Each structure stands twice: as structure tokens, then as C-alpha cells.
Amino acid sequence: MFTKKKSVLLFLLPGCMGLMVFYVVPFFGGVWYSVTDGTYKNSFVGLQNYLAIWKNQMFLLGLKNTLVLSLICAPTVWLLSFVAASLLARIKPAGALFRNSILLPYLMPSSAMLLIWLVIFDYGGPINRAIAGMGLERVLWLEGGALRVPIILLFIWKNLGFAVIIFLSALQAIPEPLYEFARLEGAGFWKQTFSITLPMVVPSAFLVIILEWINAFKIFKEVYFIGGAYPDESVYTLQNYMNNMFSKLNYQNVTTAAYSFALIVFALFGALFLTQRRLMKTLT
Numbered sequence: 001m002f003t004k005k006k007s008v009l010l011f012l013l014p015g016c017m018g019l020m021v022f023y024v025v026p027f028f029g030g031v032w033y034s035v036t037d038g039t040y041k042n043s044f045v046g047l048q049n050y051l052a053i054w055k056n057q058m059f060l061l062g063l064k065n066t067l068v069l070s071l072i073c074a075p076t077v078w079l080l081s082f083v084a085a086s087l088l089a090r091i092k093p094a095g096a097l098f099r100n101s102i103l104l105p106y107l108m109p110s111s112a113m114l115l116i117w118l119v120i121f122d123y124g125g126p127i128n129r130a131i132a133g134m135g136l137e138r139v140l141w142l143e144g145g146a147l148r149v150p151i152i153l154l155f156i157w158k159n160l161g162f163a164v165i166i167f168l169s170a171l172q173a174i175p176e177p178l179y180e181f182a183r184l185e186g187a188g189f190w191k192q193t194f195s196i197t198l199p200m201v202v203p204s205a206f207l208v209i210i211l212e213w214i215n216a217f218k219i220f221k222e223v224y225f226i227g228g229a230y231p232d233e234s235v236y237t238l239q240n241y242m243n244n245m246f247s248k249l250n251y252q253n254v255t256t257a258a259y260s261f262a263l264i265v266f267a268l269f270g271a272l273f274l275t276q277r278r279l280m281k282t283l284t
Helices: 002-034 048-053 057-090 095-107 110-120 126-133 144-172 176-184 189-217 220-227 238-247 251-283
Strands: none
Touching: 002 251, 048 251, 057 144, 057 189, 057 238, 057 251, 095 144, 110 144, 110 220, 144 189, 144 220, 176 189, 189 251, 220 238, 238 251
């Protein structure tokens, strides 16, 4: 048994070394950069960079927009995916085609999806043609504050399928005899939902909201491709700020912004974890 354990550690060693070199060491290196002055001496300045960045208007704008977009995108995908999974679970024989098709956007390259979105939301594209057909004025979806709409819709379209699959797996894992027994006892749809379905899918629901929130924080690629390095203020994200600071070789601002945001993310996920535990106790 001890020999087997030693052999497993031997196989794990290359992966652990890669993790140390490319993740752990840069992480602590970034912490050092965030508390130095950026000169050739690289002198220690304590929390001075953190105090300065929290007074930077562009950092605060990017942080606010990132949190707003994530608070819109993640819960929307969570709710729509649960509804879609519940509907697909009720049409099991015919649901295979819908399951496969809803997952296609998640598998498509981002560049191809963005090109499709640019065509759809172009001034002369299908969306504006439909708006003009209803007698309304066309909208410049790819400029100004209206850019937020195609970005949010693109995120939902891309990430909905994966979340649906997770929810669908959780719903199909619920034993059918539980529902049969509940129906025999006179339990209606809502009673079954709150007494059986929700308690059984809470762990999967928590996983979906965590994954979608992480994906929402990575929405910068879509914003950058459509709006450039300096998009409209309504969609200027924290990643835009860090990318611009990196292009100017201002590593202190990049690392300080990254670690400040990481603390906020850890706090949000901690709150979600506590909420899940309380919800599990309430439902069980």
C-alpha cells in the first residue's frame, strides 16, 4: 500500500511542479509587485498602491461595471437554465435534440460567435430591420450604452447550454418514486417542487451560480472585441483597466487591481456558501 502511494506521488510530481512554477510562484510575485513602487529599486511602499487605486476613477468605473454585468448575467443564466432543464426533463424522449442544440454555442469558438453577433446587431442587421418593420427607430446596438444589451445576450446565449446540462443531470438523478409517493399523499406541483426538487438540486444550483459568476467575470473578451480597449463607460470593465495598465507596463496597478478584485470575489463566494448552507438546513 505504501509503495502504491509513493508511485502516485511520483506521477503527481510533474503536475505539482507546473502548478508551483506557473501559479503559486507568480501569485506571490504579484503580491510583492502590488506593495512596491515600480522603480528600478522596487522599494517597499506597503498599502500605498492599494490606497491610490481605490481613488482611481477608471478602476472604480471598471469594478462597478464588472459587478453590475455579473449580477445581471449570472442570475439570469441560472434562472433560465433551471426553467429550461425542468422543461426538458418533462419531455425525455424528445429532449435529446434540444439538449444537443442548446449546448452548441458553448462549443463554438468565441471569434465565430462574435462575428455572428456583429452581423445580427449591425445597424442594417436583422434586429434593426425587425425594429424598423414595426415602425420604430433603429438602434446603434454596437455603440454607446446600448452595447450592454448585445454583450449580455451573447453571454446568456453562450453559457446557457452548459448550465442546462448540469441542472438536467441533477433533475434526472432524483428518484421518480419520490414524486409518485408525493402524488399518492396528495402533494401538488408546488409542494413537490419545494419539498423534493429544490432540496435535491441545491448543490447543483450552487455549482451553476459559481461557474456562471466566474464566467461573468471573464466577459472582457467580448467587450474588447466589440468595443475595443476603451469602450463606452457603461461597458468599461475591470479587465479593460488592467489590460490598459499592462500595456503601459504599470504592473503595480495591474496586480493591485487584481488582488483587490480577488478579495471581493472571495467575499461574494463566501456569502454564497453561507447562503447555501442555510438554505440546505431550511429545506431539509
